[in-house]
Amino acid sequence: MSVQLQAPLSFQHSNKLTTQTKFSKAAANYASHANVQKQAAAHLFKMMASKHQQGTCLDLGAGPLVNTAMLKTHFDTVLAMDLSHSMLSTEQNPRCLKVCADMDNLPLQQNTLDCVFSNFAMQWSADLEALLKNLFSALKAGGKVYSSCVVDGSLKEIKQAFACLDEQNHINQFHCASHIIEYAKLAGFKLNFAADRCYIDAYNSPLEALRSIKAIGATSLQTKQKRQGLLTRQALNSVCKAYPLVDGHARVSYQVVLLELEK
Ligand SMILES: C[S@@+](CC[C@H](N)C(=O)[O-])C[C@H]1O[C@@H](n2cnc3c(N)ncnc32)[C@H](O)[C@@H]1O
Numbered sequence: 001m002s003v004q005l006q007a008p009l010s011f012q013h014s015n016k017l018t019t020q021t022k023f024s025k026a027a028a029n030y031a032s033h034a035n036v037q038k039q040a041a042a043h044l045f046k047m048m049a050s051k052h053q054q055g056t057c058l059d060l061g062a063g064p065l066v067n068t069a070m071l072k073t074h075f076d077t078v079l080a081m082d083l084s085h086s087m088l089s090t091e092q093n094p095r096c097l098k099v100c101a102d103m104d105n106l107p108l109q110q111n112t113l114d115c116v117f118s119n120f121a122m123q124w125s126a127d128l129e130a131l132l133k134n135l136f137s138a139l140k141a142g143g144k145v146y147s148s149c150v151v152d153g154s155l156k157e158i159k160q161a162f163a164c165l166d167e168q169n170h171i172n173q174f175h176c177a178s179h180i181i182e183y184a185k186l187a188g189f190k191l192n193f194a195a196d197r198c199y200i201d202a203y204n205s206p207l208e209a210l211r212s213i214k215a216i217g218a219t220s221l222q223t224k225q226k227r228q229g230l231l232t233r234q235a236l237n238s239v240c241k242a243y244p245l246v247d248g249h250a251r252v253s254y255q256v257v258l259l260e261l262e263k
Pocket residue numbers: 019020023024034037038041060061062063064066067081082083084087101102103104118119120121124125216
């Protein structure tokens with residue numbers, strides 16, 4: 001059976017340079033702000049824990065190598081790949097191979113990887129369906145993918161706050177978990193495990209919540225529609241006023257699908 005899935009338009013026109021620049025600017029302070037990312041990584045490592053691992057693991061969208069040391073406890077070789085050179089060049093430098101490359105142009109040979117680990121990164125692909133096909137091809141038979149991918153429903157508080165300004169989309173659009181699973185199956189993967197999780201950060205003020213998105217480099221709008229310039233002070237005040245609070249805290253929630261795939 002052939003399933004036709006339409007990738008959201010926004011992902012087909014992502015601006016790689018903007019994404020690269022934003023993440024590069026965020027590189028130095030990324031690790032101290034990436035709370036939910038740490039939680040998701042811990043879940044992925046738990047999924048991997050019971051399985052015997054060895055060989056070569058690709059850390060796709062590795063960021064400032066925050067997961068490399070842990071991956072090194074499982075694998076002989078870790079290949080950290082990221083679009084941002086600054087991310088790969090941060091001081092935290094556990095021994096691993098590093099390659100600055102775009103996940104949508106994977107510089108990998110067929111049947112060479114034993115595992116792909118990707119935490120909070122695959123949502124940046126401009127073509128997730130093609131990426132999963134290419135990862136399938138790069139993996140050896142029996143090779144696994146452990147991935148956490150941000151999906152539809154994320155950043156809903158920020159979306160709600162910005163709705164006071166206009167009807168434009170102010171946050172990135174994300175795939176549905178079910179589409180990602182379909183793409184994985186179309187690529188040829190067996191789905192060993194899938195789970196939805198919601199990771200929540202809580203901040204003392206809406207402004208801090210908005211800044212947190214910037215601090216992890218995730219402000220790039222992957223849409224064709226360009227932002228209408230920076231927010232004026234008045235607009236920013238309106239957004240902060242409209243930001244929903246829970247117990248006095250401004251939350252930022254990330255809806256994520258955790259996957260274990262096998263070739
Ligand atoms: C939210 S960070 C996750 C970093 C790390 N995996 C972690 O667990 O904290 C997403 C990373 O994906 C990288 N990235 C974004 N688009 C990419 C692309 N097209 N190819 C490779 N890496 C990309 C960014 O530079 C950033 O370092």
